[in-house]
Amino acid sequence: MALPANRQARFFVALAIMVALLNSTAASPLYTSYRVMWSLDAFTVAFIFAIYAFGTLAALVVLGRLSDRLPDRRLLIIVSLGIVIAGALIFASAGNLATLLIGRLLAGAGTGGLTGIANAALIELDPKADARANAVLATAVFTGGCALGPVISSAALHFDAWPLHLPFILIAALALIAILGLVTASWQPASRIVETRQRVAANVVPTGRYAAFTVAAGALIIAWAVGSTFAGLGVTFVHELLKVNSQAASGVIVAAFQLVAGISQLASQRLDSNKAMVLGTTLIALAILACAFAIWTTSPLLFVLGTLGSGIGYGAAFVGAAGVVNRIAPPDRRATWVSTFYITGYLANALPVLALGFLGDRLGLFGAFLCLTVFTVVGTIVVNSTARIVLRPSRRGRA
Numbered sequence: 573m574a575l576p577a578n579r580q581a582r583f584f585v586a587l588a589i590m591v592a593l594l595n596s597t598a599a600s601p602l603y604t605s606y607r608v609m610w611s612l613d614a615f616t617v618a619f620i621f622a623i624y625a626f627g628t629l630a631a632l633v634v635l636g637r638l639s640d641r642l643p644d645r646r647l648l649i650i651v652s653l654g655i656v657i658a659g660a661l662i663f664a665s666a667g668n669l670a671t672l673l674i675g676r677l678l679a680g681a682g683t684g685g686l687t688g689i690a691n692a693a694l695i696e697l698d699p700k701a702d703a704r705a706n707a708v709l710a711t712a713v714f715t716g717g718c719a720l721g722p723v724i725s726s727a728a729l730h731f732d733a734w735p736l737h738l739p740f741i742l743i744a745a746l747a748l749i750a751i752l753g754l755v756t757a758s759w760q761p762a763s764r765i766v767e768t769r770q771r772v773a774a775n776v777v778p779t780g781r782y783a784a785f786t787v788a789a790g791a792l793i794i795a796w797a798v799g800s801t802f803a804g805l806g807v808t809f810v811h812e813l814l815k816v817n818s819q820a821a822s823g824v825i826v827a828a829f830q831l832v833a834g835i836s837q838l839a840s841q842r843l844d845s846n847k848a849m850v851l852g853t854t855l856i857a858l859a860i861l862a863c864a865f866a867i868w869t870t871s872p873l874l875f876v877l878g879t880l881g882s883g884i885g886y887g888a889a890f891v892g893a894a895g896v897v898n899r900i901a902p903p904d905r906r907a908t909w910v911s912t913f914y915i916t917g918y919l920a921n922a923l924p925v926l927a928l929g930f931l932g933d934r935l936g937l938f939g940a941f942l943c944l945t946v947f948t949v950v951g952t953i954v955v956n957s958t959a960r961i962v963l964r965p966s967r968r969g970r971a
Contacts, residue, residue, distance in 0.1 A: 578697045578760060581646075584753035585697070586713045588649055589690050591747045592683040593717025594724070595660050596624060597830065598739045599676070600803050601725045601823025604811055605736065610669060614808065614937065618929025621804030623673050625922030627680025628687070631655075632911045632918065635685050645693045646759050652685030653751050657744045664740035675740075684918070688911030695898075696761035706898070712837045715887065718803070719830030726823035781900045783962045788893040789913060790955040791849045793920040794948060795889040798856055798882055801944055802829045804925040805932070806879075813937055814872045825876060829883040836887025843888070845895030846963045850956050852889025856882055857952040864945045867938055896963070 603617050612620075635648055655678055663675030694706045724742065728735035806826045810816045840848040859881030866874035894913070901909035924944065931940035 578758060580753065581757040581759050582694060582697045584750050584757060585649065585690050585693050586709065587746070587750045587753065588653055588686055589710060589713045590717035590720075591653070591743060591750055592656050592679075592686045593714055594721045594746070595656050595679045595740070595743045596683055597718045597721030597803055597826075598725045598743060599663065600722045600826050601729060601807055601820065602736060603804070604807050605729075606672065607808070612669075613929075614805070614932035614940075615926070615929035616669070617808065618804055618925045618932075620669075620672060620676055621800070622922040622926045624676045624680035624683075625800075625918040627677040627682075628684035628918045628921075629680075629915055631681040631684025632688060632915045635689065635911075644759060645689050645696075645761075646754055648685060648689050649693065650751050650754055652682050652689070653747045653754075654682075655685060656682030657747045658682075660740040660744040660747070664737045664744075666736075680918075684914075687914045688908075691898075691910050693761070697759075710894070712834055715830055715834035715837055715890075719827050719834055722823045722827035722830065726820045726827060729823065730820040781902075784896055784900050785909070785913070787955060787959045787962050788849065788896040789916040790951070790958070791853050791889050791893040792913065792917045794853050794856060794951045794955060795886045795893070796917045796920040797924040797944070797951075798860060798948060799829070799833070799886050800921040800925045801928060802826055802879065802882070805928060805937075809867070809937060809941065810872070810875070813867050813941075814870060814875055816872060825879055828876070829879050829886070832880050832883035833887035833890070836884040837891040840888040840891045843892070845892045845899065846959060847892070848888045849892030849896065850959055852885045852887065852892055853952045853955055855885030856889060857885075857949045859885055860945050860948045864941055867941060 599620075603620065606612060606620070607617050631652070635652075638648065659675050659678030659680075659682055661675075662671060662678060666672040666675055691706070691710045694710055698706055721739075724739045725735060727733070728738050803826060806829070807823060810825055836852075840852070843851070859878045862878035862881060863875055866872070866878055897909060897913045924947070928940045928944060931943055935943070
């Protein structure tokens, strides 16, 4: 049984996740400022967002497997927080596009170093080793950080409080606090090998772990493709297609997406993982259709409603897919499986936004959004049809 002192360690691991995601999304309301200031096209704005995902992918590939070989995951968490601090401070001091890209790349690397490792650490520091509950906690903290980032930047924009600098200085300070908390915390994780209950649960899926993982990854791709569109280009869509001139107001719409996604994750924890995943992706598809219609009719209110619907679906799909992966992952290779899951997500985070930026410069922003809509609807049909076969519940439990 873990000691009560592990509560401090779990708190600062959760804070580390939140700080990394704050650094991920705080820039979202600011992209229009950089676009106007440096005369950037849509693809360049998308690339500024997407290079973050490439940094995340590199760290996930390198550090995910390494973490499972270390007796104390805390070392890599602290190193990753140091990278977050470097990325935030470089981004805050950026005076040109190249420096901005370096800051975003480091921000991504810091998040990638934390994502799989911190998720595994939360489970190992939990006295009950409850994979499902910790998946909910991790994804809720994850999305909470995503929601607060745009709020901080939008507030700085609204009050003209050094919006290009202050949010990232604050993030660096919070990361330093997390490092100090982890260094001083007692760290006594449960064994990674003797987890009989979870080994049994991991064998529940009758058609195999890899088939179940593929379905969960497909749902994650849909959710993150839509989520990254709102984070990377949402302010641009609202500003240019819906004629909302206030960048702060546009940023709040992006924050609203993340906020309702977090609430949705908490609400979805009582649902079966399979059901949450299917319902979530279905709602995303319906909501993105509403957003496309809102752009066509120039209806900001309908777009906001569609954004909120997408956020609710995102939260349910994300927690459902993460619950499936946490349930089927072998305990002695948990960080590797979780890291692979997030590698898939970050590919979905980067490539669709780059494609939309490219299409936006050639087909127009509305044409690009229609392409996203078609991808989302078709992908949802494929994933949900496959899920009904692959994730069919067995007699021993829920798959």
